[in-house]
Amino acid sequence: MPIALTIDRCPAAMVAVMDAGADDFIYRPIAPTDLLARVRALLRLKRSIDEREAMVSMREEFVYRLTHDLKTPLVAADRVLRLLQRGKYGDLPDSAIQVLDSMQHSNQDLLEMTKTLLDIYRYESGQNFDDCSIEPTKTSRFGSLPN
Secondary structure: OOEEEEOOOOHHHHHHHHHOOOOEEEEOOOOHHHHHHHHHHHHHHHHHHHHHHHHHHHHHHHHHHHHHHHHHHHHHHHHHHHHHHOOOOOOOOHHHHHHHHHHHHHHHHHHHHHHHHHHHHHHHOOOOOOOOOOHHHHHHHHOOOOO
16 A cells, blocks of 8 residues: 655645555654554555455355356256156146246246356456357458468
């Protein structure tokens, strides 16, 4: 945390110091007890910021793990519901098929929400890498280029 030590009490100088990145400024002469008090205050602020960042990181990790762990049973339930709808376990009455359709639709919504949360986490953590190829674009834009 940068702290500027200055003898200039001009308001423009204070603004320039803060705009340059200082977190605080101190005018000279200063008593050692005043200086130590300011340093302790800034250290408390830094500790508080560090603790907040750690809490945010733990919360994000929890959300990631929760959504990741939710995805597996949702995918399994979706597969079972599709098999039931297709009659793989025997014929079902129309009323049961309607209930299965509703369940499958709700399960699909939960699965999409879970995937979205995972995508957001990956994007925010810089892990959002998608494989892609520029070949179709290159070919459609420029045609075949001679070797």
